[in-house]
């Protein structure tokens with residue numbers, strides 16, 4: 083049994099921590115895990131992704147196209163960019179809040195994200211949408227966006243862990259003063 | 272033994288520590304940087320760790336330690352090896368006493384480098400043994416072997432992971448501290464017949480190196496990480512030879528298929544000849560799947576000639592595999608399918624997605640480099656100028672709308688290139704931009720060259736007090752070391768004055784008007800002069816409250832957009848501050864003619 087997970091979005095959204103927590107939960111369950119993410123120059127305001135694989139017989143962290151069981155999309159255009167990695171019948175959780183690139187500001191381009199969301203609605207079988215940024219604001223901190231997205235992803239029953247497993251992993255990596263807020267974010271519906 | 276989830280670079284550092292590492296030094300460079308950082312983080316006090324001023328300094332330091340019986344490791348990215356190649360080529364002849372591993376991270380793609388050079392080819396050129404791991408686990412295991420071989424054969428060895436190994440993570444088996452090898456250096460023993468290079472000694476050393484490398488071909492033919500996997504179908508007369516992360520892609524591509532005979536090469540130099548010949552025997556055709564240079568392909572082609580084997584070797588040289596860029600599972604699957612005569616499943620048809628916004632890397636919101644570039648641009652408006660850039664975050668100053676980097680070649684090159692342009696076009700006002708870390712690494716000699724040869728140029732040092740692009744490492748100007756000491760800072764002003772630059776001015780680029788006037792005044796002087804733009808990297812300081820655009824005063828002239836700050840976005844055709852990104856640096860407020868932007872504003 084293998085689970086392939088793809089987390090994608092824009093630099094600064096907390097994508098790396100999201101995949102670290104899933105990996106930590108896997109380690110706690112003695113499930114072999116591999117991951118790969120964007121690092122370096124590509125990170126400045128650019129597209130960011132993290133590939134994550136759990137299970138036996140893993141050779142390399144980057145899986146081929148049409149192989150992801152779930153995509154956790156933190157930004158609509160980035161989710162469309164990586165959609166070809168989703169396997170047929172795969173799931174996607176999507177933050178519908180669009181982040182405008184600098185180039186759009188310069189060229190006066192008008193990217194809003196709606197066209198991306200519509201496209202995903204048409205092309206993804208199991209799509210779960212949320213305005214993650216509004217949800218984070220409601221919870222009182224933009225920093226919890228990644229926990230909201232992760233909690234939502236866990237509830238799709240594709241990733242073989244529970245919210246409690248993630249909380250356990252968090253206890254070992256995230257500062258305790260944020261624990262309560264993060265737990266609420268993981269459970270945000 | 273226990274399991275840990277580690278990044279490839281961390282696995283390399285942890286493996287080196289398990290192998291009794293005494294000293295590690297290097298210069299930051301993606302994708303190698305985390306090796307040294309992990310070693311520093313795991314330093315129990317017994318390890319000496321430093322960021323050296325550049326790769327050449329690191330190589331020499333590591334050699335001195337290994338002369339003294341220490342196990343030393345030197346870390347750098349592939350282009351760093353070019354800088355360190357002078358000591359390396361001679362060190363190959365002199366050799367070492369303690370184990371010495373030169374960790375050089377290659378970057379197929381390239382993803383964050385200037386070249387797609389292959390350190391495996393450098394190994395053959397320098398005649399040094401080379402290790403090429405194919406997974407995070409193998410990186411952890413093989414770095415320990417690398418130290419052992421180095422010590423046994425008294426030679427430095429190269430260890431060259433690629434980006435996907437360096438930055439890949441995996442749960443791997445690692446040793447417990449009780450299982451670590453402990454190396455106690457005996458100290459340097461004087462022996463001028465050994466440590467002083469002379470033509471006669473080099474002649475003898477050359478003979479020994481060639482003999483050793485023939486021996487190593489045999490030894491490496493037995494090395495467990497060089498291996499043949501028999502074909503699923505014994506009748507199959509095809510084979511695949513591969514290495515590094517491409518071996519993992521190959522395994523992935525062959526899953527659920529009748530795999531042909533496989534050869535995996537973990538030591539590209541000296542090439543494991545006996546093993547390779549055993550692989551070739553009985554085959555008709557071999558496909559070589561490699562990244563960067565066709566090293567294995569050339570070796571196999573050569574061995575077929577040498578051993579009269581009638582095997583057709585295919586790969587990059589025969590255009591069966593692309594000869595630039597990195598491999599992927601998909602590209603390897605295609606290569607193998609074409610070679611084996613398999614058909615790949617059709618990709619499912621999907622609607623064409625809407626046009627995607629591009630997100631090229633940009634200078635961060637609040638980055639002081641933006642202010643520096645803008646100040647020079649304003650000061651030099653209408654003049655014939657050239658802006659020679661260098662390696663660092665500030666290379667991004669080339670993007671529109673700033674468009675302030677006309678050239679970028681390699682570390683420290685800008686200061687000399689601008690002199691060359693000035694010699695041919697004396698009516699051009701010549702600038703070179705260099706970051707603080709790059710200044711120390713390789714621009715000081717360029718400044719001396721300019722002073723000595725009476726060049727006419729302005730050197731702009733963009734001093735943000737860190738090595739930002741590789742993840743904020745300290746350097747001589749920061750007053751911090753990797754051993755946790757706080758030391759005297761090396762002053763850029765004093766260095767420049769010391770080498771004879773008469774005008775050296777320091778300004779904060781975020782004081783825009785002052786910065787512009789300084790550039791106008793200093794650039795008008797004759798000879799070599801320097802301006803140091805000093806303001807800390809925006810990522811390292813606590814941001815101020817975001818700025819605010821007053822909708823009534825804003826006449827929508829879009830002048831602030833000329834800064835290219837990601838903190839300013841266009842919403843419904845009008846500029847607006849993106850509060851989650853703006854650091855309140857205040858630059859845009861100084862640029863706005865209509866005073867529509869205020870600092871730390873609340874609406």
Ligand code: SF4
Nearest residue numbers: 635638664739808809
């Ligand atoms: S990391 Fe620092 S130096 Fe690099 S672009 Fe961002 S603010 Fe500028």
Ligand code: SF4
Nearest residue numbers: 637836838853857859
């Ligand atoms: S104050 Fe202006 S220039 Fe500075 S970060 Fe904010 S939006 Fe960008």
